[in-house]
Amino acid sequence: MEMLSRLIHNYFYLAAIILFVIGMHTMLTHSNMVKKVIAMNIMDTSVFLLFVAIGYVRGGKPPIIDGIGETLYVNPLPGALILTGIVVAVSISAYALSLIIKIQRAYGTVDCDEICQIRGDE
Amino acid sequence: MALAEHLPALIVITPLSCAFMAPLLYRRHALASGYMVLLSLLITLVMSALLLLKVNREGPLSYQMGNWSPPWGIEYLADPLRLYMLVVVIAVSLWVFFYALKDLEHELRREVIGWYYTLYLLLVASMAAMTMTNDLFNLFVLMEICAISSCAIITIKQDRECLEAGFKYLILSAMGTGCYLLGIAMLYMVTGHLNFEYLQNELSTAVAIYPLNVFTAAALFIVAFGTKAALFPLHVWLPDAHASAPSPSSAMLSGLVIKIYAFSLFLILYQVFPRSLLDSLPLSEIVLWLAALGVMFGSIYAMMQKDLKKMLAYSSIGQIAIIFMGIGLDQRLALVGGLYHIAVHAVTKGMLFMAAGAIIYATGVRKISDLAGIGRAMPLVLAAFTIGSASMIGIPGTGGLISKWYLALGALEIGRSLFVLVVLSSSLLNAIYYLPIVINAFMSEEDFAHKVNEVPKMLQLALVIGMIFIVVAGVFPRPLILLLGEAVANFF
Amino acid sequence: MAEKTVVAIQIIIVLFPIIMAPVIMYSNRISDKLRNGLSVLTAAFTFVLTMTLYPFIKNGGVVQHSLFEIIPNLEISIRLDLLSFSLASLASFVWLLATPYSLAYMSKEHACGRYYPVLIFTLGSCQGIFFAGDLFSLFVFFELMSIIAYILVIHEQTEEALKAGYKYLVMTIIGGLALFFGMIIIFELGGTVSLGVGPIIQEESVLGLVAFICFLIGFGMKAGMFPLHVWLPDAHPVAPSPASALLSGIMLKTGAYGLIRVVFFVYSFQLLHAFDWDDILAVLAVITILLGSAVALTQTDIKRRLAYSSISQMGYVLLGLSIFNTNAITGAIFHIFSHAFMKSALFLAAGSIIWKTGKRNIADLRGIGHQMPITMGCFALAALSMIGIPPLSGFLSKWTLALGALDVGMPGFVLVLLISSLLNALYYLPIIIPAFFELPGELTIKHHGDVHHEPRIKIEEAAPLMLLAIVLLASCTLFFGLTPNNIAYGLSRLTAAFLLGGGGL
Numbered sequence A: 001m002e003m004l005s006r007l008i009h010n011y012f013y014l015a016a017i018i019l020f021v022i023g024m025h026t027m028l029t030h031s032n033m034v035k036k037v038i039a040m041n042i043m044d045t046s047v048f049l050l051f052v053a054i055g056y057v058r059g060g061k062p063p064i065i066d067g068i069g070e071t072l073y074v075n076p077l078p079g080a081l082i083l084t085g086i087v088v089a090v091s092i093s094a095y096a097l098s099l100i101i102k103i104q105r106a107y108g109t110v111d112c113d114e115i116c117q118i119r120g121d122e
Numbered sequence B: 001m002a003l004a005e006h007l008p009a010l011i012v013i014t015p016l017s018c019a020f021m022a023p024l025l026y027r028r029h030a031l032a033s034g035y036m037v038l039l040s041l042l043i044t045l046v047m048s049a050l051l052l053l054k055v056n057r058e059g060p061l062s063y064q065m066g067n068w069s070p071p072w073g074i075e076y077l078a079d080p081l082r083l084y085m086l087v088v089v090i091a092v093s094l095w096v097f098f099y100a101l102k103d104l105e106h107e108l109r110r111e112v113i114g115w116y117y118t119l120y121l122l123l124v125a126s127m128a129a130m131t132m133t134n135d136l137f138n139l140f141v142l143m144e145i146c147a148i149s150s151c152a153i154i155t156i157k158q159d160r161e162c163l164e165a166g167f168k169y170l171i172l173s174a175m176g177t178g179c180y181l182l183g184i185a186m187l188y189m190v191t192g193h194l195n196f197e198y199l200q201n202e203l204s205t206a207v208a209i210y211p212l213n214v215f216t217a218a219a220l221f222i223v224a225f226g227t228k229a230a231l232f233p234l235h236v237w238l239p240d241a242h243a244s245a246p247s248p249s250s251a252m253l254s255g256l257v258i259k260i261y262a263f264s265l266f267l268i269l270y271q272v273f274p275r276s277l278l279d280s281l282p283l284s285e286i287v288l289w290l291a292a293l294g295v296m297f298g299s300i301y302a303m304m305q306k307d308l309k310k311m312l313a314y315s316s317i318g319q320i321a322i323i324f325m326g327i328g329l330d331q332r333l334a335l336v337g338g339l340y341h342i343a344v345h346a347v348t349k350g351m352l353f354m355a356a357g358a359i360i361y362a363t364g365v366r367k368i369s370d371l372a373g374i375g376r377a378m379p380l381v382l383a384a385f386t387i388g389s390a391s392m393i394g395i396p397g398t399g400g401l402i403s404k405w406y407l408a409l410g411a412l413e414i415g416r417s418l419f420v421l422v423v424l425s426s427s428l429l430n431a432i433y434y435l436p437i438v439i440n441a442f443m444s445e446e447d448f449a450h451k452v453n454e455v456p457k458m459l460q461l462a463l464v465i466g467m468i469f470i471v472v473a474g475v476f477p478r479p480l481i482l483l484l485g486e487a488v489a490n491f492f
Numbered sequence C: 001m002a003e004k005t006v007v008a009i010q011i012i013i014v015l016f017p018i019i020m021a022p023v024i025m026y027s028n029r030i031s032d033k034l035r036n037g038l039s040v041l042t043a044a045f046t047f048v049l050t051m052t053l054y055p056f057i058k059n060g061g062v063v064q065h066s067l068f069e070i071i072p073n074l075e076i077s078i079r080l081d082l083l084s085f086s087l088a089s090l091a092s093f094v095w096l097l098a099t100p101y102s103l104a105y106m107s108k109e110h111a112c113g114r115y116y117p118v119l120i121f122t123l124g125s126c127q128g129i130f131f132a133g134d135l136f137s138l139f140v141f142f143e144l145m146s147i148i149a150y151i152l153v154i155h156e157q158t159e160e161a162l163k164a165g166y167k168y169l170v171m172t173i174i175g176g177l178a179l180f181f182g183m184i185i186i187f188e189l190g191g192t193v194s195l196g197v198g199p200i201i202q203e204e205s206v207l208g209l210v211a212f213i214c215f216l217i218g219f220g221m222k223a224g225m226f227p228l229h230v231w232l233p234d235a236h237p238v239a240p241s242p243a244s245a246l247l248s249g250i251m252l253k254t255g256a257y258g259l260i261r262v263v264f265f266v267y268s269f270q271l272l273h274a275f276d277w278d279d280i281l282a283v284l285a286v287i288t289i290l291l292g293s294a295v296a297l298t299q300t301d302i303k304r305r306l307a308y309s310s311i312s313q314m315g316y317v318l319l320g321l322s323i324f325n326t327n328a329i330t331g332a333i334f335h336i337f338s339h340a341f342m343k344s345a346l347f348l349a350a351g352s353i354i355w356k357t358g359k360r361n362i363a364d365l366r367g368i369g370h371q372m373p374i375t376m377g378c379f380a381l382a383a384l385s386m387i388g389i390p391p392l393s394g395f396l397s398k399w400t401l402a403l404g405a406l407d408v409g410m411p412g413f414v415l416v417l418l419i420s421s422l423l424n425a426l427y428y429l430p431i432i433i434p435a436f437f438e439l440p441g442e443l444t445i446k447h448h449g450d451v452h453h454e455p456r457i458k459i460e461e462a463a464p465l466m467l468l469a470i471v472l473l474a475s476c477t478l479f480f481g482l483t484p485n486n487i488a489y490g491l492s493r494l495t496a497a498f499l500l501g502g503g504g505l
Helices: A002-009 A011-029 A033-055 A076-107 A112-121 B007-028 B030-058 B080-107 B110-132 B136-155 B160-191 B196-209 B211-228 B238-244 B247-272 B275-280 B283-303 B308-328 B332-363 B379-393 B399-413 B417-443 B457-475 B478-489 C003-030 C032-052 C054-058 C082-108 C112-131 C135-153 C159-190 C206-223 C232-238 C241-266 C269-274 C277-298 C302-322 C326-357 C373-387 C393-407 C411-437 C441-448 C464-482 C487-500
Strands: B061-064 B075-078 C063-071 C074-080
Touching (some): A002 A011, A011 B160, A033 A076, A033 B160, A076 A112, A076 B136, A076 B160, A112 B160, B007 B030, B007 B061, B007 B075, B007 B110, B030 B061, B030 B080, B030 B110, B075 B080, B075 B110, B080 B110, B080 B247, B080 B332, B080 B457, B110 B136, B110 B247, B136 B160, B136 B247, B160 B196, B160 B211, B196 B211, B196 B247, B196 B275, B211 B283, B238 B308, B247 B283, B247 B308, B247 B332, B283 B308, B283 B417, B308 B332, B308 B399, B308 B417, B332 B379, B332 B399, B332 B457, B332 B478, B379 B399, B379 B457, B399 B417, B399 B457, B399 C063, B399 C159, B478 C063, C003 C032, C003 C063, C003 C074, C032 C054, C032 C082, C032 C112, C074 C082, C074 C112, C074 C135, C082 C112, C082 C326, C082 C464, C082 C487, C112 C135, C112 C241, C135 C159, C135 C241, C159 C206, C159 C232, C206 C277, C232 C241, C241 C269, C241 C277, C241 C302, C241 C326, C269 C277, C277 C302, C277 C411, C302 C326, C302 C393, C302 C411, C326 C373, C326 C464, C326 C487, C373 C393, C373 C411, C373 C464, C393 C411, C393 C464
Antiparallel strands (some): B061 B075, C063 C074
């Protein structure tokens, strides 16, 4: 019971982990390269979600100090980190997509299994 | 002097800034661009060496990026251990680049060489920073830079094989970084820190309250770095990627890139996780067994290869496992052996890939069975290959013997003779697949059947430097060993 | 002689040939004569230098000197004592004879530019083994010699040679790994691998036994000990004859030398004796003796027969080593000397026959004694010595060995020696007797006529340089057997006393 209540209390962890597993599963099992890239983004996003959720403080204000004696702020650090993370993830996706285009030109397909077949035939 | 204080930053910034100048200069003056890259690496090497000397004299140095003090700012730590790795990274990069200058003209289209320089320097800069950073999140960013640039120096060749291998590498490495990021999140959740030192302090109490988080993080880290460093059984991407890449890229990837991840895992295991956790969890035990399997399987797979570069790539799986064994044995001497093997194997495998590259350059032959009699046609290249093989086997006088000595001694010290046998059998297996190539190359009755073009002087010089490195590593290892011995002493 | 001079001389003895090897390789481009001259000069110089150490040794001098540290507690060091001197002088002597022999022999062979540098390099590394002051240096030179000698083995580059060479190389690497393992255990147990600190292992332990077995594997492999001898009968015969003489005559002994060092300097022999670890050695030695002789009987190729004979003869040395008393050890060490002379003489003589006539098959050698009387005479002398006919040196070593066995009340060993001698006779006499008392195969038809007349056989001896080496070696077997107070026997006796006395510590 206690376990369950903890889970419900921390539902955002659960959401993040589910997303992460979906992403990882798709990435490793699907043979379509574009789907792999999408899955990669889902996986990264799940971690970003988790990070941002960690930083949130219930009832906290945005961390902008305006001189009025507020004491409770949301932790700004995860937000800053995740911004960096998003930039990195976008660049990886861009690179991966450009590779897919090249691969499509070289093999005529974006399916890993088919490529394996083509290379096996050579 | 003010500049001297900023050495850790300058070491990263120099290659980084040159990375963006190189292609611009390349359009105007190709040769000058190459020499500028060489010069920047040389300057970086000098700075790293100076920093190492300084740290050796005055003790570890903490550098705060932008003067933001930890735990919020990014801290770069320069202690002898990290600087050892740094010097290895820069020195090997410089040496490989020396080779790349001439070899690339042969392997790449002319207009992309300038861009290759960019990627190369980005890779060097990210690895240099990875050795020094003391911040988990910064490490993540650097790992991504490293991943993109190391994929890109494979796919820049743009033939079908490279593209496919590069994509496979990219996806698996993205999975690795995903796991790593989740691991960071787990640790951040319970400690609120990203700095190694603060994490370690916090973790010793946090383990008791949130054991699950910490354990998950540890498991995720092993998977993440295991994938990136090709620890068996997460090695599937490596053979294609390393074998199909242009030779200088193969030398860099097999020589340095996989090792930098092994080194990072080592830093995290020993500098982030508190000692008590390491003793209570079988983390090192897992690494150790995976490594032992990797040693055997890497060598066995290598034996079955017909393509020279593929064989070298599989052999890397076995050798990186030797390094992981040094980490996994969790013993001072074994650790020294493993860390020493990082340098030895970086040079050895780099040189073997260079020799393979020189063979391809001059003759276009890639198949092992076609190499009969090649030793008489290209004596210097094959001499380099022979010395490299000797170091792989661990013949006295080469660096390979010293690292194996320490690994075996460490394993024996904690009474695990089984792993001594693993180390020894790795030598034997290496002998079984390297020696026939050497023998066949020199002693075969038939003459080499293909046309042999001349190998440029630069390539030959690079090989000679490599041979000297290996022999020096085997005969005068004492200062390095002493440095490593002192550096790892405080982990135990 | 001051200790410093001795160390300097030793370093020169080891390094000079190693440095000369590339010089000789280079001189090959200038002229063949220069190359040959340099090779012989190097061998001669090494021999002379080695002999200059004799006065120092005679006074019972022992030198142990550390040169430089490779890694903490592991160093390259140099040692000179009776044992190292005995073997080093022997090695340089045989090299001195084999090198000029090569000049004549190799004139018909290809790739001399490779052969001579390698020959001289192995001399240097061989001396390095004998002068090594700790196990690590010994291991380094041992590996160096073994791997370089590979080039000698496969010199002919035929498919057979390459196959034998590959077997040799793989076995060498396995042996090297075993040595490496043993050395690490010793280092772990004792904290040092120096040969100058007295027995390192004083207490019985499982690891100690494992290390002992590792050494047996590593050094026994080189010495052709059963069951690790498999490479030897393939590798020795395919090499050019002077190289086979060196492989069988000297390089086999490095294995025995290593075992002596292990038995007396790494372990204390009392320990080995107390826990019966020496029995392993004794049993293997007996099997080696009998097996080597028995298989030699079945060989038809003369060089293969000689190679198997080497296996059985090395068994004597190992047997002597497993009995810890003065006579047995003296016998073992003296047998190293006498076997080096005998086997080198035999291989060189066989080489001359092959060189001159191209006959390798024993059945074809009938009447060869008429054609090459001096060569075959020396062959006969050495073979008789091998059988143990007095007053040849083989007899003296067997006699001393037998005395040693009787001293510890082991008549069984004497029996083994006798059986083996009998077997030796069985496979050597069928070479010698037909060689002298029958006529060459192509001439026998004339016998069928009623008129019995001796056909004239033209004497066609091998080149003078070859004869010189063979005659010198054969007369050594005679000389060292005839005079029991000779230098070799005296050295062996001194060495045995020295070893049993704790190695001069």
